[in-house]
Amino acid sequence: MSDDDTFVGDDDSEFFTVLQGRRRNVLNDRYMLPADEDEIRRYSYHHRILQFIFGGRNYVGPVKEVLTYPGVKHKRRVLDVGTGGGLWAIEMADEFPRVEVTGVDLAPIQPREVPPNCSFELCDLDHPSLPYTTLNYDVIHARSMHTGIGNYQQFVKELTRMLRPGGILILIEPDSQPVVDGHLLGIPPHDPCSTVTSTLGKRPHTSYASGAPGWFALWEAYRTCLQRKGIDVNVPSHLGAIIRQTGAYDHIRVQEATIPIGFWPKDVTLLTIGQLAWMEYDHLLPAMRPMLLEAGIPEWKVKVLIEDAHRDMYEPVMPPSVRMHVVHAIKK
Template sequence: ITYVGEDDSRFFCHLHGRKFNVLNTRYMLPSDEEEVRRSELHHRMLQFLFNGNNYVGPVKDVLSGTAREASGGAPERRRVLDLGTGGGFWAIDIADEFPEAEVIGVDLAPIQPREVPENCTFELCDLDQWHLPYPNEHFDIVHARFMHTGIEHYPRFLHEIARMLRPGGLVVLIEPDTEPIADG
């Protein structure tokens, strides 16, 4: 669902002095300003690790390629889906870098900025549900990172990504290794 509004209180509850989303109680991180700041720091750290880039892999090749023709013969806009967008930093940066692409960021909570590039929108959705509300073969790129704690059925999540991805599209998943490592 798309949500833009000033009163977003119905999407949150308060617990131990922090604000949490109410759409998916499995997701354990807060949805408040402190978490948005942490999320931005995390995003900027990844940019540093990627040598100033917002992505790894052939994202630029996919988004800079020749636009495919829609059924009527007109060029069709490239589409990017950012799953678990959080504060929306990756989606906004990609929208700025590729203004000809349509970028949609999806999250459980409306914590993204209200002023964003024209080609960037944010929507609310519980990504752990079966059948996400997007058409088959709709996106050129699907991006998700650090979703492992918020997705109960990860294989189903991957199936949904594959369903929404256009043939020849790109999936960019960044997840931590959850196996503990001990030295010695």
């Protein structure tokens, strides 16, 4: 294809439509969250939360070692699938100026002015075969995008095909199962010599819905909508198993963190994370509205679901959390 065929100019209106008052992508009917300014802002909060969890870095695993190892003759490349607002790809390009970083998303919502070694592409990743070269990438990063993928196992197989031997696959997915408790876990600093699969601490206990009825009701409605769209809502907690099923990886490390949502943590770092998560979810809850309405839920009920969930977040009887699943693995 020529540059004219693939270049997105100043007028990108053909890549968007409006659904229930919110702008969204036109490439994938399965992914229902918006693609507008409020959603870009939410992406930025989500990005900063993960940086705090990873100790100020943008990644887990020996990414720096892979991208800076001397004596490698091929051009090193990073692929960020589901790049969203593009912050991760841009910051990786800044950190590794000799590495070619490509971000892929459903909509052109990324900045136009980016580092010279960073570029963005449009692609619907919800297909059995992806238009990317085999054995071409040293690091592939995919986060918070399983809600747009009908067959996540096949998706991981495609990412594996595209990854070079010795390359790193990083998968990060938040759980949609509602959690309200005070058990907080963090991801410890990366041990580059670690070769074992591990789970951080014990699984937090999910409290009774009576402590946050609005919070539980909204998330259960959201999960039902995802299932009707053909989404496996259990993917986040099964990331490790999905990677193992490929048989293509060594050194698989499975980690889990429970992120506070709100201003209730006493620890200064956790309080900062909780504040960022509060701002993210303050944007996420109304972003669910188009999906809930398209699923046939009456508008008055959608309004009540979102308002009640907001109330449980603003004035928590039992403070909410979100469980984050993180896996990185090295290809054989």
